[in-house]
Amino acid sequence: MNLRGLRAFVALAEELHFTRAAARLFVAQQSLSKQISRLEAELGTPLLHRTSRTVELTSAGEVFLTAAHEVLARFDQGVAEARRAGRGERGTLRVGFVVGAALELTTHILAEFTGRHPDARVELHEFGFADPSAGLAGADTDVAFVRLPSSTHGLVVTPLFTEPCVVGVSTAHPMSRRDGVRVAELLDEPIAIGRTDDGVWRDFWTLAGHRAGGRARELVETHSQSEEVEVVAAGMACGVTPAAARRYSPHPGVRYVPIDDHPGSVVAVARRSGRPNPLVASFVDAAVTVRDRETEILRTIQGASRTD
Structure with missing residues (x-):
């Protein structure tokens, strides 16, 4: 029993006509008939009543049609999920951050990313003063919001804004x-x-x-x-x-x-050097997209030192 036989049976059960089912499957009618006969032999029971004019499902055929639909739907879903995973459209992304993350941009960035990758799971991990890399140095995270200046050896950083x-x-x-x-x-x-x-x-x-x-x-x-x-x-x-x-x-x-004469602190999104996986690259791109779009929020952040 194989998927081809299941698909042949489903097509015939839905069409209830050998010629139309064969055309739908792009196979010869004789080939379709052999597949159905082989399937019935493997099951040990008839699935169809055939006459010169009609094709009808037996009671066993009706039960098997439900099972065949479920099997094929689950298989097709698995194929689609595997392809999405291969393209980096699903999986788990571990996002590290130090206190404050990307401030008011944070929720916008997360929303932008999850909107692009609804099947991806995002895990948020906060890190204290002891690890300004927010987990990247120890490979505990895949991408992170960090504050600069800090040691960035082995990291690729993309600045988002400078805060007073x-x-x-x-x-x-x-x-x-x-x-x-x-x-x-x-x-x-x-x-x-x-x-x-x-x-x-x-x-x-x-x-x-x-x-x-x-x-x-x-x-x-x-x-x-x-x-x-x-x-x-x-x-x-x-x-x-x-x-x-x-x-x-x-x-x-x-x-x-x-402080009037001390340089500001840069908030950046960072990743480890080397070729990033697709989810990491997409997260960085989402952060840049939000940074360039949310100009009012940036103005508020960058002018916040004089606001009580």
Whole structure:
């Protein structure tokens, strides 16, 4: 018993006419008749009543027609799914992100991607300060939203936007009443910094590039964004952070003050180098599409440091 025999039987059962069924299958009528006879022999029961004028299903034929429809539908579905998988249109995509991901663009990017690949499964994985690559360095994710500058060895990064930086200070700190500060005013302050081995990341958020080779007077290491906010609120340190902290990490004991002369932080979508699988390539393209389309959101993000 094979799929060709099943398809022959289904065509004949639906047409109830050998000539029409043979034409539908592009086979000779004699060949169709042999396939049906072979199928009946394998089943050990007649499937059709044949006369010189009519073709009718037997009770066994009616039961077998239902089963044949189910088998062929499942097989055709499997073929289609396999082809989609081969083209990279289905499967699981592991998306890593650090705190904030791509901010207000995140849901738009995910919606754009899932709209293109409704059969793909997306897994979201958040990573803390210890891994600014959001899982890419250890191959725990396939693609990720990352913040730059950080170590990008072995990664291909596609920038999405640059966000201004602010400093979080306790509301009891004299700087909390300011509308802006300069980096020079922060160099003697204790700085909160997420614990990480990524020196590029660490140097940026501790203002190392402004210290002429010197070190911060005091660093307070933290393990998470929420821990850093509590450290700042307690007056134990200041925290240099993206302007989105105003929206994503508000705290009654913290005020975020714009830093006038520190470069912004770049949010990018990143992947490992080498030829990407189709889902990864499509995700990066979806991110770029949304970035270029959502200009109002970008303007809000990039001008957020002066908004209370």
